[in-house]
Amino acid sequence: MNTAIISLVIMGAVALVFGIIIALAYSKFKVEVDPRVEEIFEILPGVNCGACGYPGCQNYAEAVASGAAPPNKCTVGGPEVAAKVAAIMGLEAGEVERKVAKVLCIGDREKSVWTADYDGPQTCAAAHVAGGAGKACSYGCLGFGDCVEACPFDAIHMNDKGIPVVDEEKCTGCGLCAEACPRDIIVIEPIEKRTYVFCRSHDTPKRSREVCSVSCIACGICVRLAPEGLKMEDNLAVVIDPEKVTDQAIAKCPTKVLFRMEP
């Protein structure tokens, strides 16, 4: 009985002393945190995707609170989050440009030429280092779905012919799929921009024609018909201004790689 009381008293005293030390230390070394950081962090979606340019939501919240970042950088949260964050900061939300991922290759298994069998690790990057898993085009989509793996929002899926399709409802434009793609086929651009040359091949016209039926063969017809809308860059036509790409240019593309995406 006696022992129990003694130990209780001693332990209690020790706890009290340490408690006081911690309390003193807390008041002495207290780090001033902007309470707004916590508030903003609560509002942010918390996926840590990095689309805002900061490593995670916490870092972005800190940056906004300190005034280093504008409130409209979170593409995942969209205008709603931007409005709330702006309200906390007492700022104008500004426009949130909605961006989504676009896959600039339509050379699926049926339309492109495959020259070898591949049975190594089933990822695009591993296939790419093994000479492209037998896909003759060295710029086109390999179809193993590294982008699908990378997407935290379940917004990109492989179709049955081995080309990823973006679900624009779910896509937040975070860019993780574009980062995962070893061939840089995916771009993150404003959702309103619909007109693209859906090919990334810089091969010579002859080779492009040989390896894929839906490749840009650098014929230059579109550039001639809409010189302000497109330009030729190293054997590949690139859309510079979608507004200026005429219907005629789209209709005349011999391989049908220049078109407007369905909304």
Next chain:
Amino acid sequence: MIELRMRRGVHPPEGKLSASSPIQEFPLPRQVIIPFSQHAGKPATPLVKKRQKVKTGEKIGEASGFISAPVHSSVTGTIKALETVLLPNGSSALAAIISVEGEDDWAEPTWPVKELSELTPDDLRKIAKEAGIVGLGGAVFPTSVKISPPKEYPIDSVIVNGAECEPYLTSDHRLMLEHTEEIFQAAQLLKMTVGAKRGYIAIEDNKRDAAEAFEKLAKGMPDWEVVLLKTRYPQGAEKSLIKVILGREVPVGGLPFHVGALVQNVGTLYAIYEAAANGIPLIKRVVTVTGEGVEKPSNFMTRIGTSAKELLTAAGAPLDEAAKIIFGGPMMGMAVKSPDIPVLKSTSGILVLTSAKKRKVFPCLYCGKCVYACPLKITTTRLVKYIQAGMWDQAKAFGLFNCMECGVCSYVCPANIPLVHWIRYGKFMVRMMEAKS
């Protein structure tokens, strides 16, 4: 002659079917395809246009930087086209397609051709640079860079690499037997160029005849030593040879000059001799055409750019029966789907196999065979696990970039795990992420 052996590594069946067939001059093809990127470093800049006439040995691509090499036309003819073509490693590169018109009309060499005894170190560096000479052992690293080490790293030993540890390949073996003197002369030039005190000629003991031929030449020369190595793969890798012969370890990320050594393949030495003595740039090389799927395993002195298909036809390979065609040796070579690929500076052999098994991959057994076999002492089991898990920092700490991709680990793995492929994937991912961030 001294005898040494490598620790670790493996000893696969040698399969040197073509060892007894002398080098035959391969007839001029009708057309050659010469890619501008046949070396480590930046591709050469094209100097020619379509429909232009070129002579044999004429420079058609200029080196575009310090680590780069020029490219020469291997025939006399007309440039038919400049096009992207498929290379053995599956990538594609710009190439000149030249249709051959008649016998050779030799272009004047762009370097002075003198008596070998009058050559100075600077002359030799110029020759290596101008003649487009690259390491013919497989890495195709520009020789001019290799023989111009920084001043603070004096080179004391030159090693002539005649190990040829890859199974099946015999191009170096035949070259050593038939051109012993030329190789030895080039080796002496090289030793003079870098100012080394000692020279070693390293040959594996399955080529004892070549070692004896060199022993005869080196007799009475106290600064040259023939080293007979017990056959082991990957002993012919530069870093393995330095470790075995000199007992020095090249630091991680370092080059042989960091430990005062210079290693040159015998094929490269022969190319240096041809350039220095006869004014012929690197436009041909010995290619071994071998394997169970070849009727007459042969060694051909082939013009760069000749289609592999022609070589295979000449050696009697029924292509429809071939299960696998490999550019290079079985350990480090690249399997190709179609033989319509040109012979490059790096093509030491073409291997045709009649049976190729698709092996089922099992999970790792942690038996540690790969770890014991790795010549660079990498803990392959852990490294590949980290790569598969995407833990790049740990993978780097476990020696991701030390790996030279010799293939020993994949060879010994009882679970058939494509370890080298995973490591190459890991290297690619780390480089890609570093480039994108």
